[in-house]
Amino acid sequence: MTIRSIDEASIGTATVEHLDRGALSTSELAAVIARDIPDGSFVNLGIGQPTRVADYLSSEAGVVLHTENGMLNMGPAAQGLDVDPDLTNAGKVPVTELPGAAYFDQADSFAMMRGGHLDVCVLGAFQVSFSGDLANWHTGQLEAIPAVGGAMDLAMGSKVVFVMMSLFTKTGASKLVPTVTYPLTGVSCVSRVYSDYATFDLTADDVVIRETWGISVSALRKRIGP
Amino acid sequence: MSKAQVFESCDAAIEGIEDGSTILVGGFGLAGMPFDLIDALIRQGTNDLTIVSNNAGNSEVGLAALLKTGRVRKVVCSFPRQPDSYIFDDLYRSGEIELELVPQGNLAERMRAAGAGIGAFYCPTAVGTPLAEGREVRTIEGRDYLLEYPIRGDYALISAHKADPMGNLVYRKTARNFGPVMATAAATTIAQVSEVVPLGSLDAEAVVTPSIYVDRIVPVDTRRYTVQGAR
Numbered sequence: 001m002t003i004r005s006i007d008e009a010s011i012g013t014a015t016v017e018h019l020d021r022g023a024l025s026t027s028e029l030a031a032v033i034a035r036d037i038p039d040g041s042f043v044n045l046g047i048g049q050p051t052r053v054a055d056y057l058s059s060e061a062g063v064v065l066h067t068e069n070g071m072l073n074m075g076p077a078a079q080g081l082d083v084d085p086d087l088t089n090a091g092k093v094p095v096t097e098l099p100g101a102a103y104f105d106q107a108d109s110f111a112m113m114r115g116g117h118l119d120v121c122v123l124g125a126f127q128v129s130f131s132g133d134l135a136n137w138h139t140g141q142l143e144a145i146p147a148v149g150g151a152m153d154l155a156m157g158s159k160v161v162f163v164m165m166s167l168f169t170k171t172g173a174s175k176l177v178p179t180v181t182y183p184l185t186g187v188s189c190v191s192r193v194y195s196d197y198a199t200f201d202l203t204a205d206d207v208v209i210r211e212t213w214g215i216s217v218s219a220l221r222k223r224i225g226p
Numbered sequence: 227m228s229k230a231q232v233f234e235s236c237d238a239a240i241e242g243i244e245d246g247s248t249i250l251v252g253g254f255g256l257a258g259m260p261f262d263l264i265d266a267l268i269r270q271g272t273n274d275l276t277i278v279s280n281n282a283g284n285s286e287v288g289l290a291a292l293l294k295t296g297r298v299r300k301v302v303c304s305f306p307r308q309p310d311s312y313i314f315d316d317l318y319r320s321g322e323i324e325l326e327l328v329p330q331g332n333l334a335e336r337m338r339a340a341g342a343g344i345g346a347f348y349c350p351t352a353v354g355t356p357l358a359e360g361r362e363v364r365t366i367e368g369r370d371y372l373l374e375y376p377i378r379g380d381y382a383l384i385s386a387h388k389a390d391p392m393g394n395l396v397y398r399k400t401a402r403n404f405g406p407v408m409a410t411a412a413a414t415t416i417a418q419v420s421e422v423v424p425l426g427s428l429d430a431e432a433v434v435t436p437s438i439y440v441d442r443i444v445p446v447d448t449r450r451y452t453v454q455g456a457r
Contacts, residue, residue: 068330069254070400085257086401092255092308103399105406105434106254106280107338110331114350138356145318146327147307148357153331156350187354 001130001178003207003224005217015209015217022214023167023196031056032211033122033164033194041119042066044154046136047091050122050164064100066118068150070109073101090150110150113157121158123151125165125190126182127175132190132202134163135182148185155186167195167224174224176200176207230393230440232422236266239416239444243272243381250337250377250408251279251289252384255308258401259288260385260418262446267383273297278337278377280330280404282306282314293317302377304330327357332374334407340376341410341439349374382412386435389419390426393440394433402434409439416442 005015024032026049034056037043044066045051054076057063065074067089074089075096083094104112112118125136137151138144155161165175176193193200197215201208209217233239240263243249249267253259268291275298282301283290290313292298301323306314317323328336329351339347348371352358362373384405386395395417397405409415417435422445 067400069257070403084399087399088255088257092257097399103397103402105402106330106334106404107407110334114331133354143319145307145315146325147305148327148329149305150330152329152352152355152357156353157331184355 001206003130003209003221005209016211017216018211018213019216024213025196026052027055029164029194029196032199033162036162037061037063037120039063042072042117044068044113044118044121044158046121046123046151046154047149048124050124051089051091053122053164066109066112067095068109068113068154070104070106071097071101072104073098075101110153110157113150113153116157116159118158120160120162121154122162122164123154125163125175125193127177127180128163128165128190128193128202129180130176130178130202130207131204132188133180134161134185134190135180136163137185138183140181140183151185155189160192161186161190163190163193165193165195167197176224178225229391230389230437231442232391233442233444236262236418236444236446237269239263239418239442240266240270240381240383242414243267243270245273246275247272247380248276248278248378250379250382250384250404250412251277252382252403252405252408253288254280254400254403256284256288257399258385258397258403258405260383261288261449263383263385263416263418263444264288264292268292268295271297274299276300276302278302278333278379280304280333281308282311282325284308285310286313290314293323296322298323300324300326302326302328302333304328304333329357333377334404336374336377337379337404337407337411339374340378341407344376346373346375348372377411379408379412380414382408382415384408384415384417386417386419388421388423388428389417389440389443390423390428390437392425393417393437393443394428394430395419395435395440396428396432397434406435409435414441415439416444418444418446420448421445
């Protein structure tokens, strides 16, 4: 397993290094992800940071948001009088419906994931391995109360799994790692990692750095090893 | 019985639930939670229960209030830990409640299997994770799957929007969540509804849960509650 930049991978375009600026903010990262979601996709945005991607999807793109508690074509968060306790997203936040929305029960909601009908999901992560193993549901600490929700179903069911995360922990350790040390959510399921410092394609053989912000490819390689 | 029984009170509607029962409780967080049926169950005093539900209670209402009575032996759910799940958290940390953690889609599909007469099924979710430990793995056309067994309830307590006197149900928005699948998976399904409408006034094309799955219905006043995260 090696970490390469795009030019070394001979794809024809070079890795873009943005060295005239710092790392991406969460909003900027959300915009980068939104830009890469194909028009017309059916997309599930995970609880937490990935929810922000919705703010950067244009209505012309025709992306349909799936929320696993049972809805397609979910609209933005509900405000004030629009708050309806019977209409929430998977994070239990009140939301709205867009024209063309559909409601369905839990068995249907997860059947459409596992059945290969959902094009993209964007999930947060504690760690991702070079080969695309995902850890995002449990810190593994003994006193922690485990809660998995739909994370494992999404990881295995979505056609494409994007991860949105900060690249480094508070102590500076890389969260993109040779081997995941947290309890696994899914095996070899992540195809791309979007982080504040760089985006990575995870292939069967190696990690390809697509784009960097505020750090050079060579400096990035040193920080994430191996 | 071809027709659901319509009850005037939740206390009457839940009569007969025995100690040691497994009860499927609808709702995703508070949306779709059968608050009034749960309150009746608390008044009834049934003990040693196994509760199957997506979450393990919010704040001190509904399922959380039932857990607080100490009468629940085991919870089967996908997402117990929430910012306001402190009643469950304390019970779990002190070892007073058992937890079977099931991924949300498997929770739904295992109940669907129970309702559809499926003996077991193979599912790719959770392969290679700690939740797969000790479970049978089968490779089918090059992909690994875990063997999953049905989850049956003695009772299902669910909340729907409207019923007709036959027991046909329609739901409202994402409050539908686990209601339809739980209705199929229990020996006795009890639904609280905002309104029982006259026979023939539900659009038969729009019925979500057909009456064959519903045994008892009880109209309740719509409860307004604050949703976590509401702005």
